[in-house]
Amino acid sequence: MLVIVSMELLRQLRKIATGVVLVISLLLGVSSIFLNNASGLEAKKIVYLSFDDGPHPIFTPLLLALLDEHGAKATFFPIGHRLEERWESDDLHDLLNRGHALGNHSWTHRDLTKESKENLYFQLDRTSKQIESMTGFRPNCFRAPFGERNNNVLAVAEELGMKHVAWTIDPQEWREPSIEEAMEHISERFENGAILLLHDRRFLTLPILHEVLKRFPSSEWDYRTIPECKVDNEKTVRSTFREKDAVPVGNVTEVVKISENFKFSGWGYDPDMPEGGLQINLSANSNIENFSFETNSDHEFTFEIPDFEIGSPVCLWLENEGLLRHNTFLGCHNAS
Numbered sequence: 033m034l035v036i037v038s039m040e041l042l043r044q045l046r047k048i049a050t051g052v053v054l055v056i057s058l059l060l061g062v063s064s065i066f067l068n069n070a071s072g073l074e075a076k077k078i079v080y081l082s083f084d085d086g087p088h089p090i091f092t093p094l095l096l097a098l099l100d101e102h103g104a105k106a107t108f109f110p111i112g113h114r115l116e117e118r119w120e121s122d123d124l125h126d127l128l129n130r131g132h133a134l135g136n137h138s139w140t141h142r143d144l145t146k147e148s149k150e151n152l153y154f155q156l157d158r159t160s161k162q163i164e165s166m167t168g169f170r171p172n173c174f175r176a177p178f179g180e181r182n183n184n185v186l187a188v189a190e191e192l193g194m195k196h197v198a199w200t201i202d203p204q205e206w207r208e209p210s211i212e213e214a215m216e217h218i219s220e221r222f223e224n225g226a227i228l229l230l231h232d233r234r235f236l237t238l239p240i241l242h243e244v245l246k247r248f249p250s251s252e253w254d255y256r257t258i259p260e261c262k263v264d265n266e267k268t269v270r271s272t273f274r275e276k277d278a279v280p281v282g283n284v285t286e287v288v289k290i291s292e293n294f295k296f297s298g299w300g301y302d303p304d305m306p307e308g309g310l311q312i313n314l315s316a317n318s319n320i321e322n323f324s325f326e327t328n329s330d331h332e333f334t335f336e337i338p339d340f341e342i343g344s345p346v347c348l349w350l351e352n353e354g355l356l357r358h359n360t361f362l363g364c365h366n367a368s
């Protein structure tokens with residue numbers, strides 16, 4: 033009798049225990065779904081792409097297009113004299129409009145540790161001046177050519193308002209490795225917080241970047257600009273710099289998930305519309321109705337769109353007013 037009862041009891045207990053385990057795992061499951069939704073984009077691991085030694089007349093624009101296809105952001109360290117020779121102010125604004133960042137990489141790519149103090153100052157200051165003459169601001173970060181730096185280099189850079197930015201992954205694509213070799217090197221070191229160094233003067237960088245974005249998709253990895261390179265008051269300095277009849281400038285500063293919607297925030301400024309009301313066009317994909325919004329009197333915008341679950345980035349344009357010229361592309365951004 034006693035044995036039977038305890039057997040019964042045991043069976044009951046086991047049932048209850050199974051039930052409790054089920055309820056707990058259900059709760060855990062639900063809460064993890066909830067947490068994932070609530071934290072949205074922040075749940076991804078953050079990585080930083082950086083491209084040195086540009087701009088290249090063909091490879092840099094192709095690279096920018098590839099980044100947009102994946103909603104990925106990157107930081108560029110162009111060489112000062114190449115910027116002066118090859119790019120217009122509008123090209124540099126285009127890079128910034130699309131959400132990328134800029135740093136100083138010296139004027140002629142010399143080993144700065146071997147330069148006199150005077151030349152060292154020239155190499156960094158001339159480049160910052162060049163960037164300022166094209167964008168309205170001096171960069172906050174620099175990357176020493178070959179990564180070669182000492183206390184003198186760092187002190188002069190600091191005097192010029194710049195912090196040094198190194199890297200954690202360097203596949204040395206200038207040595208012409210195979211894509212497999214480069215990817216092996218990258219994959220072993222690809223982790224949260226990693227900074228990948230590539231060169232936009234090399235063709236090989238394109239297939240390598242293509243492979244990186246395929247193997248480490250932007251649905252799982254958040255490709256951001258290097259924080260040290262962020263420009264204070266970017267909106268004010270870049271807007272003030274803009275002259276009448278020029279195409280607008282702008283930036284998407286934040287994309288966050290709010291329940292079923294994605295909230296986009298940013299700014300757009302057209303000198304031909306000083307009161308604001310600038311139209312922002314948005315395209316998610318060809319099958320979905322396109323949306324348009326307007327900037328307020330502070331030249332800022334905030335709007336929400338539903339989660340289309342289309343898995344491809346949402347692209348934005350600022351409608352140009354004034355002289356008939358192209359609209360300003362604000363890049364493509366992940367909202368999935």
Ligand SMILES: [Zn+2]
Pocket residue numbers: 084085137141177178
């Ligand atoms: Zn370099």
